[in-house]
Amino acid sequence: MTGTEENPAPPAAPGFRLAYVPGATPAKWVRIWRERLPDVPLELVPVSAAGVSDILRGGAADAGLVRLPVDRTFFSAIPLYTETTVVVVPKDHAVAAVEEVTLDDLADEIVQHPLDDVLEWAERPPGQPAFERPATTADAVELVAAGVGLVVVPQSLARLHHRRDLTYRTVTDAPGSDVALAWPEERTTDEVEDLIGIVRGRTVNSSRGRTQAPAERPAKKKPATPGKGGAGRPQQKAAGGRKQGGKAQGGRQAGGKRGKPRKRS
Structure with a gap:
């Protein structure tokens, strides 16, 4: 509006x-x-x-x-x-019997190479090229399900286009995504x-993130100096003539180490 x-x-x-x-x-x-x-x-x-x-x-x-x-x-x-790279194959394919394969293991296979392939091949994709390149990875998976070759993709795309009649195996020397x-x-x-x-996994209190900066806190009060009161005035004498704070008995300044108290006669 x-x-x-x-x-x-x-x-x-x-x-x-x-x-x-x-x-x-x-x-x-x-x-x-x-x-x-x-x-x-x-x-x-x-x-x-x-x-x-x-x-x-x-x-x-x-x-x-x-x-x-x-x-x-x-x-x-x-x-x-x-991402790990995998080859998508029918469940009854020989590749399905092993845990992982190499590119050389696919050399004699027809390997679909879709136009939207996201892998960066140094030279050319593995295997034998199909007669025509499918438009999308989804199309390539459909061809594999129909028994027309295999397709090499990042593992997440194999999962995305999962079919019950297909499986996938890791290709150990293929480029990752x-x-x-x-x-x-x-x-x-x-x-x-x-x-x-x-x-990047920064916590909510991280100093690097914009939203993580802690709220401003009031400045902490400076602790009182020993031997002084709340407003800088000397503390009053306690009962028995002793001052509270840093003075020894009888008004003398305490030394570096405190000795044992004297016994009264």
Whole structure:
């Protein structure tokens, strides 16, 4: 609803938009955000791995969980973790009988290479190429289920596209996929700093996080100097002629070490 000069519209509630690519799991950090910043709504923006850069550049999201690499001349990025790479196979495939394989073990297999592949291959993907590249990883998994080859993906994508008739095994020498928190460097806002503190595991009392700075406390009162009263006045003599504080009996200043009290005759 738009307002008028007499009745201006209330300002929009502040919020933060976090994009995330398929396979990334922001749930833990979202939960911490909502505990620490209940007055700042956090909106999740699902986006493809290929499209996340444009989303962040255009301002449709404030930060994103992305797969590296990204353009480091424009984005700041904090690597979070590296995913294990796996090969997705039918449950009755020979690969399913072992715990892990190497790229050489896949050399004679047809390996689907989807157009949205997120792995950075040094030369070319393993195995024999299929007649045509599927458009998406989801399409490639469907082909594997139909008995047409295998597909090598980050483990989170194998889980995302899980099917009961498929399984996956670790590929020990395949490149991993690095997941990072990225944002436009020139738009490093206070909320971005808050999120950085959360993904880095800083506690609520950390001095590095914006929301973690402790409230100012009143200065502590200076302890009273021994031998003086509340306002700097000498303390009154106690019964028996002894002063309270740093004076010895009879008004003499006490020495460095206190001796045993004399016995009275």
